[in-house]
Amino acid sequence: MEFAVANSAQTLLAPAPLTRDFKSGNEAAALAARDIGFHLMGYFPITPSTEVAENLSQMQANGEHEICMVPGDGEHGAAGICYGATLGGGRVLNATSSVGLLFALEQLPVQSGTRIPMVLNIATRAVSGPLDIRCDHSDIYFALNTGWIMLMASDPQAVYDLNFAAVKIGEHPDVRLPVMVAYDGFFTSHQKRRIEIFDDLEPVRAFLGQPDAPYTAIDPRRPATFGAYMNDPDLINNKMQHSLAMEAAQQVIPEVFAQIEQLTGRTYSLLDNYQMEDAEVAVVLINSAAETAKAVADEYRARGIKAGVISPNVLRPFPGDEFRKALRNVKAAVVGDRADSYGAEGGNLSLEVRAALQRDPDNRTTVMCRIYGLGGRDFYDADAEAFFDDAVAAAKSGKTEQPNSYYGVYKGEVAKSPPEGLPPLTVEEVSRTIAKVTQNPDTSRLEVELDPLWAATTIPSKIAPGHGGCPGCGIFPVLRQVYSALEGDVVVLFATGCAMVVTTGYPKTAHRITYVHNLFQNGAATMSGMVEMYHERVRRGELPKSTDLTFLMIAGDGAMDIGMGPSLGAAHRGHKMILLEYDNQAYMNTGAQLSYSTPMGHRTSTSEVGSELSGKRFHHKDSAQIFASCHLPYVFQSNEGYPEDLMRKAAKAQWYAKREGFVFGKVLSFCPLNWRTADDNADEVLQAATDSCFFPLYEVEHGNTTITYNPDLVGRRRPAGDWLEMMGKTRHMTKPKNAAHLEDVEKEVDRRWKRLKAMHEVEGL
Numbered sequence: 001m002e003f004a005v006a007n008s009a010q011t012l013l014a015p016a017p018l019t020r021d022f023k024s025g026n027e028a029a030a031l032a033a034r035d036i037g038f039h040l041m042g043y044f045p046i047t048p049s050t051e052v053a054e055n056l057s058q059m060q061a062n063g064e065h066e067i068c069m070v071p072g073d074g075e076h077g078a079a080g081i082c083y084g085a086t087l088g089g090g091r092v093l094n095a096t097s098s099v100g101l102l103f104a105l106e107q108l109p110v111q112s113g114t115r116i117p118m119v120l121n122i123a124t125r126a127v128s129g130p131l132d133i134r135c136d137h138s139d140i141y142f143a144l145n146t147g148w149i150m151l152m153a154s155d156p157q158a159v160y161d162l163n164f165a166a167v168k169i170g171e172h173p174d175v176r177l178p179v180m181v182a183y184d185g186f187f188t189s190h191q192k193r194r195i196e197i198f199d200d201l202e203p204v205r206a207f208l209g210q211p212d213a214p215y216t217a218i219d220p221r222r223p224a225t226f227g228a229y230m231n232d233p234d235l236i237n238n239k240m241q242h243s244l245a246m247e248a249a250q251q252v253i254p255e256v257f258a259q260i261e262q263l264t265g266r267t268y269s270l271l272d273n274y275q276m277e278d279a280e281v282a283v284v285l286i287n288s289a290a291e292t293a294k295a296v297a298d299e300y301r302a303r304g305i306k307a308g309v310i311s312p313n314v315l316r317p318f319p320g321d322e323f324r325k326a327l328r329n330v331k332a333a334v335v336g337d338r339a340d341s342y343g344a345e346g347g348n349l350s351l352e353v354r355a356a357l358q359r360d361p362d363n364r365t366t367v368m369c370r371i372y373g374l375g376g377r378d379f380y381d382a383d384a385e386a387f388f389d390d391a392v393a394a395a396k397s398g399k400t401e402q403p404n405s406y407y408g409v410y411k412g413e414v415a416k417s418p419p420e421g422l423p424p425l426t427v428e429e430v431s432r433t434i435a436k437v438t439q440n441p442d443t444s445r446l447e448v449e450l451d452p453l454w455a456a457t458t459i460p461s462k463i464a465p466g467h468g469g470c471p472g473c474g475i476f477p478v479l480r481q482v483y484s485a486l487e488g489d490v491v492v493l494f495a496t497g498c499a500m501v502v503t504t505g506y507p508k509t510a511h512r513i514t515y516v517h518n519l520f521q522n523g524a525a526t527m528s529g530m531v532e533m534y535h536e537r538v539r540r541g542e543l544p545k546s547t548d549l550t551f552l553m554i555a556g557d558g559a560m561d562i563g564m565g566p567s568l569g570a571a572h573r574g575h576k577m578i579l580l581e582y583d584n585q586a587y588m589n590t591g592a593q594l595s596y597s598t599p600m601g602h603r604t605s606t607s608e609v610g611s612e613l614s615g616k617r618f619h620h621k622d623s624a625q626i627f628a629s630c631h632l633p634y635v636f637q638s639n640e641g642y643p644e645d646l647m648r649k650a651a652k653a654q655w656y657a658k659r660e661g662f663v664f665g666k667v668l669s670f671c672p673l674n675w676r677t678a679d680d681n682a683d684e685v686l687q688a689a690t691d692s693c694f695f696p697l698y699e700v701e702h703g704n705t706t707i708t709y710n711p712d713l714v715g716r717r718r719p720a721g722d723w724l725e726m727m728g729k730t731r732h733m734t735k736p737k738n739a740a741h742l743e744d745v746e747k748e749v750d751r752r753w754k755r756l757k758a759m760h761e762v763e764g765l
């Protein structure tokens, strides 16, 4: 069979062979990526879109695709990776959600402003704060002004199909714009539906053709300048061209949708109009909620009410003409907005629908806005009925008392406040001085006299029982050990991660001391602001001088990827605070994706193991050494499995943070769930990590390195393979076929250990 390379709807495409499957939206996006054969994916995990990269990692491990998968250090980095890759002329993919999209936001107009196409899947989710991982559209509403084409996919099938459409639309020579494919987080990203996927890739690859960038950044024979500095008077012309490209997309999108129909038999249009031909009342909704409303529209029709539903498949360019046509004879419409545009008299969709109708002098539709379904609140039949009822009432009366309102909120009861938690801890209760710190007058180094470990058990915990951590989770022993060595009052800031998620859940908290959370890229900056405000207010006499606060930030190894820049900023500024990284070697809270601290070869959900791949492909980050090079008063590395070591270092950390400045500590912390070990195996596994010299215990005090536990000297040194053999996530590394891999890891461990020993031996190195 011959397949035409289609550039216009006139070229008739033969239907492509399809096969049925049962997949979620995220799986559909990953399958589409595989079938499109993108050159590269830059990504950073965030719920609920993470599975796109995870599925692709699994497929890659099994040799099912060859997409170059590049894990970003955050979404901003991922967007930069994608931009760079697209400048190289190939096809590029990304997937994100919520604050991830916002963290990348700055890059999006750069991508569209230089007219470089790519595809970004968005499993939509509420933006912080407060943090909520479930669906609404507050993330994509931020993207409306980025200059990207925005396609809406209301079910997994649409996710699959629209990814192909996205490539074709974005690369069209009249358009050349990046394209988003947005689908509802969890409702669509995680719910499985029957879908059809291409059984034979030849026709669809022929349909897509080869990417044809007019210029690339990697062709030295055709040098080009991308992103030249541009000011008045040129910029406005540039923007006009961008706007014209969007206008061109108005024409191109229906052509591409027609081609998708020829290939698949499935129809897409700018607006999905359901029962709208003669509708007198309508409900307008984006994505999955529209499917619920359609069933309700049928019920209203059965009762003689001419009800219809409109759901846009495209938000940018905004299908204004289609809305004018669809709503021409509609008496009243309720537009459901799954996000507010605070203070703007409606959410973005209702504002744009109203603006579109404004251009039709004959239109008399009463348009109401209902802000609904925020933070994952379900949209049931009864909710659609309430929308239709509002529309019916307005259609009858010709007016509405409530043009804009929130739907589904309930009033709190003033008299009913959350139950009191445990009483605040007193300074006396928690200050038992079990770790006495003194400064050696000769060396200026600190010495710590530690009470026996049982003494710590008499100190009330700063974390109340009842948190939601997994059995055996190492975070709590780490916190317990550190907290019990700290004197006086402590203010903590937790970056996003397991420690934070399992200890707070509105309206409850497990923290018995003041606790702050901020998004996990910016914790150190936030804490540095708090520290300075505290000192400033003391200086101004607004707070008593006697207040004795220690500022402690708790961050996972993931937070030290995405938040490394702000952390280094805080370190260099020298704020009096402790940054404690608990390293459980991956992004556990989001399902164990690789972090830069994940050691090479370890299995994570984005460094899968299979016939073609065996785990993470680059060595682990050494954040303690990174901070040591900031010339801080004190940097340490310790291990949950060596409590005395950790408690001594915590006490020193507090001494330095109070008197001198920024302190960094990194602690290895057990994660039985994702290390795939028994819950009660912590000591054995953690000690093997240190005895194999993979995770040495040491400190750097004013530039002087001291190894605080040397397994060589106590005859406990063992090969890294012994440690790797203990965990399900690494056992594959000890198999004969991975011998070369293991040797590589052993060599790197040895190299770093030798370097550390040299630093230990020479004062000031």
Ligand SMILES: Cc1ncc(C[n+]2csc(CCOP(=O)(O)OP(=O)(O)O)c2C)c(N)n1
Pocket: 044, 045, 046, 047, 075, 099, 100, 103, 496, 497, 498, 499, 519, 520, 521, 555, 556, 557, 558, 559, 560, 584, 586, 587, 588, 589, 590, 595
């Ligand atoms: C900007 C942004 N991107 C992504 C996420 C999703 N996210 C939340 S926590 C987390 C991983 C945390 O890993 P780590 O810091 O190692 O802590 P752990 O969960 O392992 O304890 C990720 C990727 C987010 N909340 N914000």
Ligand code: SF4
Pocket: 468, 469, 470, 471, 472, 473, 474, 475, 498, 502, 584, 588, 589, 670, 671, 672, 673, 674
């Ligand atoms: S996934 Fe790991 S780090 Fe997270 S709570 Fe469970 S054991 Fe702890």
Ligand SMILES: [Mg+2]
Pocket: 556, 557, 558, 582, 583, 584, 585, 586, 587, 588, 595
């Ligand atoms: Mg982690």
